[in-house]
Amino acid sequence: xxxxxxxxxxxxxxxxxxxxxxxxxxxxxxxxxxxxxxxxxxxxxxxxxxxxxxxxxxxxxxxxxxxxxxxxxxxxxxxxxxxxxxxxxxxxxxxxxxxxxxxxxxxxxxxxxxxxxxxxxxxxxxxxxxxxxxxxxxxxxxxxxxxxxxxxxxxxxx
Amino acid sequence: xxxxxxxxxxxxxxxxxxxxxxxxxxxxxxxxxxxxxxxxxxxxxxxxxxxxxxxxxxxxxxxxxxxxxxxxxxxxxxxxxxxxxxxxxxxxxxxxxxxxxxxxxxxxxxxxxxxxxxxxxxxxxxxxxxxxxxxxxxxxxxxxxxxxxxxxxxxxxx
DNA sequence: TTAAGATAGTCGCATCTGCAACGATCTAAA
DNA sequence: TTTAGATCGTTGCAGATGCGACTATCTTAA
Numbered sequence: 001x002x003x004x005x006x007x008x009x010x011x012x013x014x015x016x017x018x019x020x021x022x023x024x025x026x027x028x029x030x031x032x033x034x035x036x037x038x039x040x041x042x043x044x045x046x047x048x049x050x051x052x053x054x055x056x057x058x059x060x061x062x063x064x065x066x067x068x069x070x071x072x073x074x075x076x077x078x079x080x081x082x083x084x085x086x087x088x089x090x091x092x093x094x095x096x097x098x099x100x101x102x103x104x105x106x107x108x109x110x111x112x113x114x115x116x117x118x119x120x121x122x123x124x125x126x127x128x129x130x131x132x133x134x135x136x137x138x139x140x141x142x143x144x145x146x147x148x149x150x151x152x153x154x155x156x157x158x
Numbered sequence: 159x160x161x162x163x164x165x166x167x168x169x170x171x172x173x174x175x176x177x178x179x180x181x182x183x184x185x186x187x188x189x190x191x192x193x194x195x196x197x198x199x200x201x202x203x204x205x206x207x208x209x210x211x212x213x214x215x216x217x218x219x220x221x222x223x224x225x226x227x228x229x230x231x232x233x234x235x236x237x238x239x240x241x242x243x244x245x246x247x248x249x250x251x252x253x254x255x256x257x258x259x260x261x262x263x264x265x266x267x268x269x270x271x272x273x274x275x276x277x278x279x280x281x282x283x284x285x286x287x288x289x290x291x292x293x294x295x296x297x298x299x300x301x302x303x304x305x306x307x308x309x310x311x312x313x314x315x316x
Numbered sequence: 317t318t319a320a321g322a323t324a325g326t327c328g329c330a331t332c333t334g335c336a337a338c339g340a341t342c343t344a345a346a
Numbered sequence: 347t348t349t350a351g352a353t354c355g356t357t358g359c360a361g362a363t364g365c366g367a368c369t370a371t372c373t374t375a376a
Contacts, residue, residue, distance in 0.1 A: 002268040006202045006220065007304075010275055011179045013294050015195075016221050018176035020301050021169045036332085037173075044164045056354060062164065063174050065334055070355055092341045092354040110160040117168055123300035124293065132293045135286060136171050142281035143178050146165075194362080214324060223364055228325055250324040250371045 021120055028112045033105060038064055038072035040109075042082065043098065047106045052085070052097035063145070081105060179278055186270045191263060196222055196230035198267075200240065201256065205264045210243070210255035221303070239263060 006012050022037065029035040035043070041062045045053065055073055059066040073096065076082035081102035084094035098106060121129055140146055164170050180195065187193040193201070199220045203211065213231055217224040231254065234240035239260035242252035256264060279287055298304055 002265055003206060004202060004268045004272060005206055006199070008291070009202075009271075010279060010291070010294075011176075011183050011271075012199075012202075012220075013298065014172065014176040014179055016303060017294065017298060017301070018169075018172040019221065020303055021172055024301075025169050038333090041164070041170075044162060044167075044170075048161055048163055054354075062170075063177065066355070067335080067357080068333055070357085071333085074356090090342065090354080094355085107160055110162045113167075113169075114162060120297065120301070121168060123296050128293060128296070131289060133166070133168070135282065135290045135293070136168075136175065138281050138286070139278065140171065140175060143175070143182075143278070145174060145178055196363090212324075224325070225327080225365080226363055228327085229363085232326090248324080248372065252325085 024120060025113060025116050028116060029109060032112075033109060035109075036072070038068045039076055042069065042072055042076060042096070043102065043106050043109075046082065046096060046098050047103075047110070052095040054087075054093040055096060056093065058096070076102070182278060183271060183274050186274060187267060190270075191267060193267075194230070196226045197234055200227065200230055200234060200254070201260065201264050201267075204240065204254060204256050205261075205268070210253040212245075212251045213254060214251065216254070234260070 026037070029037075029040045041064060042058055045058045045062060055069050056066060058064070059069045062069075073082060073084070077084070080099055082096055083099050084096050087093050087095055121132075124132060137146075184195075187195075187198045199222060200216055203216045203220060213227050214224060216222070217227040220227075231240060231242070235242070238257055240254055241257050242254050245251050245253055279290075282290060295304075
């Protein structure tokens with residue numbers, strides 16, 4: 001008889017691990033700063049890139065649905081953490097960027113999240129962390145989840 | 159200035175990977191058999207264990223909320239894939255087990271899912287898969303996500 | 317025995333998020 | 347230029363799910 005041990009089944013393990021890790025991190029961005037995951041992803045994308053970028057771009061490269069990003073942008077603008085400027089070249093889209101207030105929050109939040117990540121990975125040696133990152137990279141690659149430079153020009157959908 | 163590269167940030171990568179892998183698998187259990195994730199988890203748990211078990215037990219060891227399990231059990235019973243028997247010792251809980259029809263579906267589904275898992279991991283060598291599993295195990299362990307024998311007696315909450 | 321507290325499972329509620337339709341705008345081809 | 351099709355962002359809707367309250371039941375201690 002065919003059997004499957006859920007606890008050795010990689011898809012299940014990834015799911016459970018992701019949920020657990022997310023909930024460990026949400027203590028920081030959710031409870032402390034009132035951000036949800038999509039909102040945090042927007043700030044993370046804007047903070048990492050030098051140039052402002054469109055909602056569509058964020059949706060694509062974080063693999064988050066554009067409607068979810070749209071709602072999160074609205075919320076962030078209400079809190080004046082993010083602002084958008086019209087794009088003269090293409091008036092359908094807006095360039096998003098963090099406000100001074102948004103940047104200040106980002107500056108506070110990042111070290112906290114990096115510390116949490118280290119706590120989660122503290123059970124691994126430095127070499128093991130590199131190995132783990134490399135293995136994740138291979139799987140991402142094979143699933144076409146990598147972020148490439150040309151992705152900046154990617155279109156609708158996700 | 160503090161920066162964080164979302165694409166090197168393990169929590170984000172895990173989340174994105176889990177979503178992607180789940181959606182690759184859902185082709186099998188969702189589209190083909192009309193099961194959602196909680197329903198699949200119930201069948202997987204019942205199929206792997208020899209003894210029937212309670213909804214609470216499934217909720218705990220799959221880390222799924224008990225209300226979610228409750229609804230999924232209702233749905234599975236409606237489809238006659240699962241049945242429950244009263245527990246004379248404790249009339250609050252029910253013992254769950256697959257029906258013949260449920261077992262047949264399970265038997266069909268398992269090889270398909272295992273094949274999908276292999277497809278996802280095909281970018282890794284046999285050794286790399288072992289390494290990846292071991293690293294996942296370390297992290298799970300440190301986050302207390304491991305399934306232990308005594309978990310069978312675990313109580314409410316999840 | 318009785319009473320207080322814990323636990324199993326159910327359900328209403330609120331929230332989150334994907335889907336799809338929509339208006340506005342851009343692009344490309346006739 | 348005109349028109350068909352694509353794309354950006356928004357929004358209504360529906361489905362999924364966590365939370366908390368609830369009932370029924372069990373356990374433990376007075």
